[in-house]
Amino acid sequence: MELIKFEKVRDGKYLKNYELTYRNKAGKEKKYEMVSRRELTDIADIGGRPSGVSIVATCGDRLLLLHEFRMGVNRAIYNLCAGMIEPDESIEECIARELYEETGLRVKEIRKILPPSFAAVAISDTTTYIAFAEVEGNFEDHTSENEQIDARFYTRQEVKKLLETEPFSSRAQMAAYSFAGED
Numbered sequence: 001m002e003l004i005k006f007e008k009v010r011d012g013k014y015l016k017n018y019e020l021t022y023r024n025k026a027g028k029e030k031k032y033e034m035v036s037r038r039e040l041t042d043i044a045d046i047g048g049r050p051s052g053v054s055i056v057a058t059c060g061d062r063l064l065l066l067h068e069f070r071m072g073v074n075r076a077i078y079n080l081c082a083g084m085i086e087p088d089e090s091i092e093e094c095i096a097r098e099l100y101e102e103t104g105l106r107v108k109e110i111r112k113i114l115p116p117s118f119a120a121v122a123i124s125d126t127t128t129y130i131a132f133a134e135v136e137g138n139f140e141d142h143t144s145e146n147e148q149i150d151a152r153f154y155t156r157q158e159v160k161k162l163l164e165t166e167p168f169s170s171r172a173q174m175a176a177y178s179f180a181g182e183d
Contacts, residue, residue: 050116062153104140
């Protein structure tokens with residue numbers, strides 16, 4: 001497979017749509033659509049720079065989950081605290097800011113930040129970090145009027161029940177499954 005060219009076809013406020021032209025393994029040209037959070041100027045830009053972070057946060061033996069309304073699926077789902085890295089912001093600063101904005105909590109310790117991974121490989125070049133953190137504090141709502149987030153801590157047993165009955169984002173579902181100690 002060889003990427004021959006790409007062209008921006010729509011410039012949205014948060015997402016830019018691109019049409020990619022590939023040469024497939026049979027030597028034929030194939031068109032493919034994708035979105036990016038960034039302005040792409042060169043083929044090397046595709047997937048080149050992380051844009052955000054998802055935070056697997058715990059407080060003692062409890063997991064932080066957000067129950068939040070997501071417009072893209074028109075429903076409330078369970079999700080991790082997450083957000084976009086601001087210009088000139090370190091990943092650690094982003095983790096602390098997003099955690100505070102979405103929950104009012106503070107970072108006690110960042111245990112691990114995994115290398116960036118692709119968030120939705122079928123449709124986007126967006127890469128994000130996954131961070132594991134111990135957090136503390138009290139819940140406070142610092143969200144904008146465009147966000148509906150209910151943040152709370154869940155025990156392993158509560159997480160096991162949620163996994164059986166509630167909709168999750170894929171990353172939150174994997175983190176919750178691992179946290180719950182499912183076999």
